Amino acid sequence: MTTPPDLLDPLEERRALQDTESKIAIAGHPLHAMLVAFPIALTFSTLGADLLYAWTGAPFWAQAAGYAMFAAFTMGVLAGLTGTAELLLVRGIRNRSASWTHFILAVMLLSLLGANWVLRIGDPEGAVLPVGLALSLVAAGMTAMTGWHGGKLVFDYQIGTRTDGSGRP
């Protein structure tokens, strides 16, 4: 007599897929959500400083933009590492295509932030016009898209939250 194939319980499968609660968290508060505020604010600060340099010509603004972009990149990488850990460790996050869309947007953004910082090393003033400012403009747009999409993960799909999944679309 042949042995029956291993049976799967679809309900158990479903339950595992509904598990989207953050694992990289302090007392249930995801570190990623705490960290993303920094690259978002610092990218827009860089754009502001670049515009002020273009307007006033004061070297201070070009230097401020260089430091702000360095901080935006390093904090963005830190936020990206916590987000990637969630993505790989939490089954319900890993199994949703929206999480991967956010990952792709974020990695493109981080490369842009890195390029915008490296460009400024050694010559923060010369780097602003026109390439630095152009990169800052594109980076601000990409940050808005990535941040908006991250919010969509949490508020529309309840990814990263403790839920039974009944409220998901």
Ligand code: HEM
């Ligand atoms: C590089 C890889 C990244 C991955 C894999 C990733 C993944 C995630 C995941 C899984 C969530 C759901 C909440 C959680 O589980 O913590 C999330 C939320 C979010 N992400 Fe990312 N993320 C990445 C980078 C970024 C970056 C660079 C930004 C900055 C623009 C960003 C902005 C956001 C925002 C604003 C939220 C919503 C946070 C909230 O309101 O609670 N993410 N991300």
